[in-house]
Amino acid sequence: MERFRVMGGARLAGEVRIDGAKNSVLKLMAAALLAEGRTTLTNVPEILDIDYMAALLRRLGCEVELTPGTVVIDVPAELDHEAPYELVRRLRASICVLGPLVARLGQAKVALPGGDAIGSRGLDMHTAGLAKLGATSESEHGYIIASAPNGLKGATVWLDFPSVGATENILMAAVLADGTTVIDNAAREPEIVDLADMLIQMGAKVAGAGTSTIEIEGVPAGSLSPTSHRTVPDRIVAGTWAVAAAMTRGDVTIRNANPHHLELPLDKLVTAGADVEWLAGGFRVSMDRRPEAVDIMTLPYPGFPTDLQPAYIALNTVAEGSAMVTENIFEARFMFVNEMVRLGAEIRTDGHHAVIRGRPHLSGAPVKSHDIRAGAGLVLAGLVAEGETIVTDVHHIDRGYAGFVEQLNELGAEVIREPDPDLFTE
Numbered sequence: 001m002e003r004f005r006v007m008g009g010a011r012l013a014g015e016v017r018i019d020g021a022k023n024s025v026l027k028l029m030a031a032a033l034l035a036e037g038r039t040t041l042t043n044v045p046e047i048l049d050i051d052y053m054a055a056l057l058r059r060l061g062c063e064v065e066l067t068p069g070t071v072v073i074d075v076p077a078e079l080d081h082e083a084p085y086e087l088v089r090r091l092r093a094s095i096c097v098l099g100p101l102v103a104r105l106g107q108a109k110v111a112l113p114g115g116d117a118i119g120s121r122g123l124d125m126h127t128a129g130l131a132k133l134g135a136t137s138e139s140e141h142g143y144i145i146a147s148a149p150n151g152l153k154g155a156t157v158w159l160d161f162p163s164v165g166a167t168e169n170i171l172m173a174a175v176l177a178d179g180t181t182v183i184d185n186a187a188r189e190p191e192i193v194d195l196a197d198m199l200i201q202m203g204a205k206v207a208g209a210g211t212s213t214i215e216i217e218g219v220p221a222g223s224l225s226p227t228s229h230r231t232v233p234d235r236i237v238a239g240t241w242a243v244a245a246a247m248t249r250g251d252v253t254i255r256n257a258n259p260h261h262l263e264l265p266l267d268k269l270v271t272a273g274a275d276v277e278w279l280a281g282g283f284r285v286s287m288d289r290r291p292e293a294v295d296i297m298t299l300p301y302p303g304f305p306t307d308l309q310p311a312y313i314a315l316n317t318v319a320e321g322s323a324m325v326t327e328n329i330f331e332a333r334f335m336f337v338n339e340m341v342r343l344g345a346e347i348r349t350d351g352h353h354a355v356i357r358g359r360p361h362l363s364g365a366p367v368k369s370h371d372i373r374a375g376a377g378l379v380l381a382g383l384v385a386e387g388e389t390i391v392t393d394v395h396h397i398d399r400g401y402a403g404f405v406e407q408l409n410e411l412g413a414e415v416i417r418e419p420d421p422d423l424f425t426e
């Protein structure tokens, strides 16, 4: 176990370069399963989740080569159809092999990943969508067993909610279905567009990704070919640096990022008093005073991203005034608030609302990260706390932020990664 020792009082200044999005590349790796042969993905972040996904693909029969920034996946003609629990439990995103496996093999047995620290994370929309395409699914002994012995048939799927994962699974299944599939109330995240772009390069017929209606014209199995694809930049990592710059009254230029994917979060920073300059292939955030409190309401894209909610709570803890933050996506995403309170933050939660009264300073303390984004939010809070903040369970943060400590230090922070001597840390 490792922990971060964060010294408070830094002002972040300089440049950071953003890698490809974790939440895209994991799905692109799954999409590679749809075509036999070598797929190359670039702009890949060096994070543990990529290793976990690679392990799962190897278990399914692929050869996977990982080099810095690149993943090469060699998909065999014959794939295994079973994704076992010991691989799936480490990475919820592994559920996205379900769609490609059913599409290619007519069957899939994928372990149920279970809930996690941010909420229950159901899969009903994934299976209901696949059922519309003709795949039966049963839950047995902790596995989803999906079967479509006669192949999938195009259909119209109305999602109850624009779920990112369900949209991706249904999209990947539909590219090999017989006939036309329409996904209505589809998720519109940039990662969906990235996946659709890669599928189109592979030979799939997909229109409308990035809107609420995606139309897929199925192509025969075997007609897709492997491809090379550059992963879309990680908007959540870029947004985290943007908040870090604003909170520390710093000046950070964020390269290899797409500000169009962050319009609402960046606009909130402007409301908080920051200067945001759009650049070619990035943006710059600077701030010369204490931020003003900003209300946030998380919603599916293009609404405010739930993955940036903890960072904006951190910003509000030291802002002038009070803010209301409403979390509409994950029911347990305020769990980390108690850790913020340990840093002296004044936050009250009621259901899916949190009210934060800004204070001039937080005060450093030991805190625990529950998930990737909460962990990043706590590190940001540590940067503006008086004294030292020790953030434990940083393996969560490492899942989403490659080289976080190194980048923080390059920008002028003082953060040390060290072994966690506390044997009782869970």
Ligand code: EPU
Binding pocket: 023, 024, 026, 092, 093, 118, 119, 120, 121, 122, 123, 124, 125, 126, 127, 161, 162, 163, 164, 165, 166, 306, 307, 329, 330, 331, 372, 373, 400
């Ligand atoms: N939901 C259901 N049933 C379903 C599918 C979803 O009830 O069949 C619920 C979920 O429980 C949740 C809500 O719908 O309450 C939204 O879930 P969604 O399917 O949109 O999210 P996801 O695909 O599980 C991805 C990201 C998350 C990100 C969300 C929302 C990946 C691997 N994960 O999750 O990222 O928060 O979309 O944008 O792509 C993170 O990176 O820290 C992270 C949690």
